[in-house]
Structures are given as C-alpha cells and as structure tokens.
Amino acid sequence: MPFNxxxxxxxxxxxxxxxxxxxxxxxxxDICDFSERIKQKNIKQIIDINxxxxxxxxxxxxxxxxxxxxxxxLLKIYETVSIETKTSKILWKIPxxxxxxxxxxxxxxxxxxxxxxxxxxxxxSNAIYTVYGIGFLPGFLYLGGLNDxxxxxxxxxxxxxxxxxxxxxxGSQTGIYPQxxxxxxQIIGKTPIYIFxxxxxxxxxxxxxxxxxxxxxxFNEFEIIEEKCKMGTFNLQKHFIND
Amino acid sequence: MIKVLKPGIYSSIQxxxxxxxxxxxxxxxxxxxxxxxxxxxxxxNNNLTNSVMEITMQGPTLEFFVxxxxxxxxxxxxxxxNNVSILNNKVYxxxxxxVLSFGILIxxxxxxxxxxxGFLEENILNSKSYYAGITSRMKLNKNDxxxxxxxxxxxxxxxxxxxxxxxxxxxxILEVFPGPEYDMFSKQQQNKxxxxxxxxxxxxxxxxxxxxxxxxxxSISMITSPVIPGTIQLTPEGKLIxxxxxxxxxxxxxxxxxxxxxxIAILAQKTTNDSVKFKLNSYK
Numbered sequence: 017m018p019f020n021x022x023x024x025x026x027x028x029x030x031x032x033x034x035x036x037x038x039x040x041x042x043x044x045x046d047i048c049d050f051s052e053r054i055k056q057k058n059i060k061q062i063i064d065i066n067x068x069x070x071x072x073x074x075x076x077x078x079x080x081x082x083x084x085x086x087x088x089x090l091l092k093i094y095e096t097v098s099i100e101t102k103t104s105k106i107l108w109k110i111p112x113x114x115x116x117x118x119x120x121x122x123x124x125x126x127x128x129x130x131x132x133x134x135x136x137x138x139x140x141s142n143a144i145y146t147v148y149g150i151g152f153l154p155g156f157l158y159l160g161g162l163n164d165x166x167x168x169x170x171x172x173x174x175x176x177x178x179x180x181x182x183x184x185x186x187g188s189q190t191g192i193y194p195q196x197x198x199x200x201x202q203i204i205g206k207t208p209i210y211i212f213x214x215x216x217x218x219x220x221x222x223x224x225x226x227x228x229x230x231x232x233x234x235f236n237e238f239e240i241i242e243e244k245c246k247m248g249t250f251n252l253q254k255h256f257i258n259d
Numbered sequence: 260m261i262k263v264l265k266p267g268i269y270s271s272i273q274x275x276x277x278x279x280x281x282x283x284x285x286x287x288x289x290x291x292x293x294x295x296x297x298x299x300x301x302x303x304n305n306n307l308t309n310s311v312m313e314i315t316m317q318g319p320t321l322e323f324f325v326x327x328x329x330x331x332x333x334x335x336x337x338x339x340x341n342n343v344s345i346l347n348n349k350v351y352x353x354x355x356x357x358v359l360s361f362g363i364l365i366x367x368x369x370x371x372x373x374x375x376x377g378f379l380e381e382n383i384l385n386s387k388s389y390y391a392g393i394t395s396r397m398k399l400n401k402n403d404x405x406x407x408x409x410x411x412x413x414x415x416x417x418x419x420x421x422x423x424x425x426x427x428x429x430x431x432i433l434e435v436f437p438g439p440e441y442d443m444f445s446k447q448q449q450n451k452x453x454x455x456x457x458x459x460x461x462x463x464x465x466x467x468x469x470x471x472x473x474x475x476x477x478s479i480s481m482i483t484s485p486v487i488p489g490t491i492q493l494t495p496e497g498k499l500i501x502x503x504x505x506x507x508x509x510x511x512x513x514x515x516x517x518x519x520x521x522x523i524a525i526l527a528q529k530t531t532n533d534s535v536k537f538k539l540n541s542y543k
Binding site for chain 2: 024028029030034037038039065067068070072075083150151153154155212214219
C-alpha cells in the first residue's frame, strides 16, 4: 500500500523523500522495503541512502545524473508493486544490568515517579522496541515503544561523559549510548555488549526496522558477558517474530 | 614516512569522505574545503580521491623521511621548507630529511597539504578520513608517523600552476538553496534570514559552525530527519547552526537553508568573528 510521498530537492546532490509526518510502523516498513528495492536496482549514481522515522535521504553523483531524472527513476521503483515477502522481523535481545552501579538515575526517577525500581525495570524490559533509525552518533538507535509510564524529562544538568553502553530515558525516548559521550538522559542501566564496533566486519548488527528487547542481568552476569564480548565470543540472541 | 615533530592545533588526514555508511549513523567526514584540496592534488597530478592533510589555523612541523613532491593550497599559513618560505599553489620537491613547518596565519583558516600519491593511512569503510571512533586517530599528535607513497618522480613534469592567485574563498557571500523546511517560514521571515549579516561564533569546528545572531525564534517541532554537510538548522531560540563535514547524519531542527559545496569550502576558511551573508539560489 503505497503512501503519498514527496520528493524534495535538497542542495546540489541530495533528494529528500518525505512520507506522512507521523511515527508509524507501517511507514517505517514501507521505507525499509523501498530502500531494499532501490539497492537491488543498483543505480550507480546513488552514493548513499539514509532514513529515519518518516523520511529518506538519497545522496547522488550530480555530475552523472540530474535531480529530475533520478526522481523519476525512484518514483518508478516506488510505484512498482512489491511482492510482500517479509512476514517476520528480527528481534534482538539485549542484556542490561539495572544495578545502581550503572543505573545512576534509577533511584531518583523511582522516587520522583513513585514507582518501585522493580516496576521500572519490568516496564522497561517487557516492551518491544522498534528501531526507527540510526543516527546522532555512529550506532545510536532511535527506539520507539517506551511505555508512557516511563516518560520522564531529561536531566537539568547534562553529564559531560555518559559511559558507553549506558541505557537512558529522555522524555518519551529510550536508548543506548554507543560510545562515551556527553548526554542528558536519565541513566537506568548499562549493557555489556558493543552495539557499535568498528573492528567488526559489520560494525552494527542491528538494522533500522528491526526490533529489540532488553532483559535484566545481574552484576555477575554482566561481568561474564562483558568478558565474552572482549574475547569476541558473545553472540547476541536473535529471534524472528511476527509483527 | 613523515614524522610529526609538532602537531599544530588540529591537523588530520582527510579524503573525499566516507560514503555509503550514513545509515549506520556514520558521518561523511572528508575535507572541509574540498576545492582547495582538489587544487593541491591537481597540482601534483594526483587522483582527486587521494588523501591530503587538512591543517587548521596553526601548522604542524613535519619531518620527511622520504623524498617526494608537495603542494599546499587553501589558507596561507606561511609554509616553509627548512625555514625557507614557500608559496601556496606551487609544486615543491622535498628531499629526505627536509622539514616542513608553518608560521603565522595570513589568509583563510585551513590549508591542504598534498604529497605525491597521497598519505597511506588505514582505509576504514572505504575512506582514510579521520573521525573519532571510526579511525584510530582523530588528529595528529606529536611523534605520530604517517606513511606516504614512495614514488619515482624523476620524470614528474609539473607545468601545472594556479594562475588566479586571489583565493576563491575571499568573499563573505555564501550561496544557499532552500532547505526542506524553508517554506514553513513566512516571506518576511525568509527575508530576515537572507538580509542579516551573521558572525561566526567561537563554537566552530569540523562538525558545525554556530552563528552568533538571534534571528527567528520559533516553536516548530519536527520528527528527526536526515541532514547533510551544509545544512543550516534553525534552533528554537532563533540561532543558526551550519553543519559541516563531521556533521551527524540526522537532526531535529528545521533545515531552513542548504549551502552549496563551494560555500561549504568558503565557510571552512572562516573562523570566530568572521562575517557571512547568504545569497539564495533557486533550484533549476
């Protein structure tokens, strides 16, 4: 079911394609599917594609193709009815230690929201999150699906360094810091896995459109997994789910 | 091989950038002023995809352990070989043991050092461009050693010379195109954007340039969407951020204008307190 999409010329060598401006899984699936079909066509003038939520940006070699011509080609690909083959999605299970050693703000938000820490952990780890895009930092996942009860404002004073792997809540979003970086989210835990690792053949295994779920691990388990990650012997659990 | 005796303020190896990985959140990176980088490579008859050294404001001191040819273009940072002044936009022979150094900044802000055949840094995801977290180095440090290509240049014939000696970046006019959210602003607001003279704030680097003036406060909120180098974002408090080559791949502020590649190069030669104005170009 194609959407009404808009092609916008964006500078000298980019096309921005906009879907209806809402966050929805149907739109995300349509964009992922479209991106796949563009890749299969192997248009050599396309030098990069990235998409997040409800828009996609195509960078092209403007010495060898013009905006109008590329737009026509892309529109043709979009309008070709795709044979729906994908019925299942990948669900990645990500271990998180919610211990206060890592979850520096867990106690604070538990107090402020009048929710037990156990309840926060349950709400955070029961949800299945959809990856709406990767951006901001290499390997930073934009996740949708945070339980409304966990909507909590960012810290007034951002931290200068949030450790790599930290799990945070910022407003209606939750996410994983893929590297040490400054940050204003409330930190509730940490994953020992490397979401993004440039030394791997594929620096990030998770793709836009996939789903993820967090599962609580103890401090001991965290250390064991961390050690396995260092040795490269830890494999992320991967399931197929029907969406 | 080159040994870094003094690193300068911010020197890095850059090529045209890392294309094809933005979907993983990996920035393009690459030379801030691609025009000057192309001039330096062209003078040596290098491939334009060869990597160059991007030197910012204060130059490094480099000792060469092999003979080669070099060319420098972009900012004039008073380059010298063995303490003898040399010119930008001209090919020079470097003999084993020679020391390249720099002096005071005269024009521009970034210069590009090309060597025959380019620098032989690690290729990570199809690019040598330094970027923290992707390449092992993000800038040159004292005592770093960087391999360069060893080439037989006995037959190298450099008749190439840049005849126009006034640098293209000596202007404060930046050519812009309408950005995706440009039409969300009224004619009056657009005029304000295009008639204001802006000053570069002290927050300017490879990631972006923040401009000092407050122009249009707004409360437009939008869903995070892709951005590219040259994108001009308007923050809710009414200030402009011009994204540069190390820019993140996605952003959530309205993208009001978009610089041309040449204007990105011009802006790359500006620094704190320099002024800029926008000149709107329309799409064909």
